[in-house]
Amino acid sequence: MQELAAVGYGRLSIEAVARRAGVSKTAVYRRWRSKLELVLEIVSAAAGQRFPLPDTGDLRGDLEMLFLIMTRALGHPLAAQIIPDLLAEAARNPQIAQTLQGALRSNQRDIGGQLIGRAIARGELGPDTDVDVAVDLIVGPLYWRLAVARAPLAVEDLPRLAAAVAAALEVACLPSVPDEPDVRLSGVVPMADSGGS
Amino acid sequence: MQELAAVGYGRLSIEAVARRAGVSKTAVYRRWRSKLELVLEIVSAAAGQRFPLPDTGDLRGDLEMLFLIMTRALGHPLAAQIIPDLLAEAARNPQIAQTLQGALRSNQRDIGGQLIGRAIARGELGPDTDVDVAVDLIVGPLYWRLAVARAPLAVEDLPRLAAAVAAALEVACLPSVPDEPDVRLSGVVPMADSGGS
DNA sequence: CAGCGACGGTACGGTTGCGTCCCGACGTGT
DNA sequence: ACACGTCGGGACGCAACCGTACCGTCGCTG
Numbered sequence: 001m002q003e004l005a006a007v008g009y010g011r012l013s014i015e016a017v018a019r020r021a022g023v024s025k026t027a028v029y030r031r032w033r034s035k036l037e038l039v040l041e042i043v044s045a046a047a048g049q050r051f052p053l054p055d056t057g058d059l060r061g062d063l064e065m066l067f068l069i070m071t072r073a074l075g076h077p078l079a080a081q082i083i084p085d086l087l088a089e090a091a092r093n094p095q096i097a098q099t100l101q102g103a104l105r106s107n108q109r110d111i112g113g114q115l116i117g118r119a120i121a122r123g124e125l126g127p128d129t130d131v132d133v134a135v136d137l138i139v140g141p142l143y144w145r146l147a148v149a150r151a152p153l154a155v156e157d158l159p160r161l162a163a164a165v166a167a168a169l170e171v172a173c174l175p176s177v178p179d180e181p182d183v184r185l186s187g188v189v190p191m192a193d194s195g196g197s
Numbered sequence: 198m199q200e201l202a203a204v205g206y207g208r209l210s211i212e213a214v215a216r217r218a219g220v221s222k223t224a225v226y227r228r229w230r231s232k233l234e235l236v237l238e239i240v241s242a243a244a245g246q247r248f249p250l251p252d253t254g255d256l257r258g259d260l261e262m263l264f265l266i267m268t269r270a271l272g273h274p275l276a277a278q279i280i281p282d283l284l285a286e287a288a289r290n291p292q293i294a295q296t297l298q299g300a301l302r303s304n305q306r307d308i309g310g311q312l313i314g315r316a317i318a319r320g321e322l323g324p325d326t327d328v329d330v331a332v333d334l335i336v337g338p339l340y341w342r343l344a345v346a347r348a349p350l351a352v353e354d355l356p357r358l359a360a361a362v363a364a365a366l367e368v369a370c371l372p373s374v375p376d377e378p379d380v381r382l383s384g385v386v387p388m389a390d391s392g393g394s
Numbered sequence: 395c396a397g398c399g400a401c402g403g404t405a406c407g408g409t410t411g412c413g414t415c416c417c418g419a420c421g422t423g424t
Numbered sequence: 425a426c427a428c429g430t431c432g433g434g435a436c437g438c439a440a441c442c443g444t445a446c447c448g449t450c451g452c453t454g
Contacts, residue, residue, distance in 0.1 A: 223404090
């Protein structure tokens, strides 16, 4: 994993892995037939761990807890380096895409489903919330911040972020957004209101 | 750019570029001294274009417009392939990081600053909004959706997303979020106000 | 037309990585 | 002690790529 983080999947070579591990290529080839298999295995092993998300009692608390976990996970330099790399590679390599799908995203959908399911049961969200959109709103900002922009995020900012995302989720699960006809390209709108329900 | 999208930065070779372009390596080496210079130049050329974001009159409209532009940009298969790749590579290569910083992120901060500045001027957001957090909330979900999860996003979903993000921004710019004891976000749908103060 | 400078292409040595072959080391059973 | 199977390591042939040296071509200019 260190080698993968250091040079990326594209430049990863069996020789370098063996070198870094202090063994010879043969030892590596005896266990994995190709670098794809090797990477798929360590990714599955590392990212496939499912963990339960504790129920804190309300949506904001759950979000804050999830953000804390994500911050810790993406705070690891190895993860912050490897995950975006593999996600980019997944667009090229269906095998990697499938493995990541099975390891990361289904896990996220799982947790997102739990989180949203609880919120719906509590009445915090509408019953017909789109899980996909909800996952986008939940993991998008934090992923962008930590993995893409690579800016640090203080733990004391998490409550604010959780509150903001909770508000977004509440709005996103409303049945429809009625106003805004097709005048968005025509310039100034007299700004009737910002919150017509 | 096609070669870059096809094999990624790590595996990009001058020979392959020359082959795909139908010229010889020498012709390439005469113009760029290394593959890094080549990539930096095409990235600057492609992503450095600044464009003004039209003022639609309210925050949600501005967001929707921005989302429409981003959807188009990230909808290009080349961009959707190259941008995550380079962002992952930027974590390894300071030169790429710096160029991307100058091209993509400062642009985003610029646009985000415009958008938020207008919203503050309109009274839709509080005056001490953190631009960084706001940018996270704005671009995070859409980037995740289009570039990471690579799921399609229908244009008719943009208004809903814009409304959700606007709600998140309104909450995020509140001065402070007193956590645990109160549950005011739990059941209430906070559509009543459009301005913080 | 001759000379000149810019340009593009081919060919070359050197490096790196791949995948495989063969050999020695080690532990085990007879 | 000896045969045997397993394991790891060094070495090999092969292919891709790097960066450069050399050479032919083209267009301009005197």
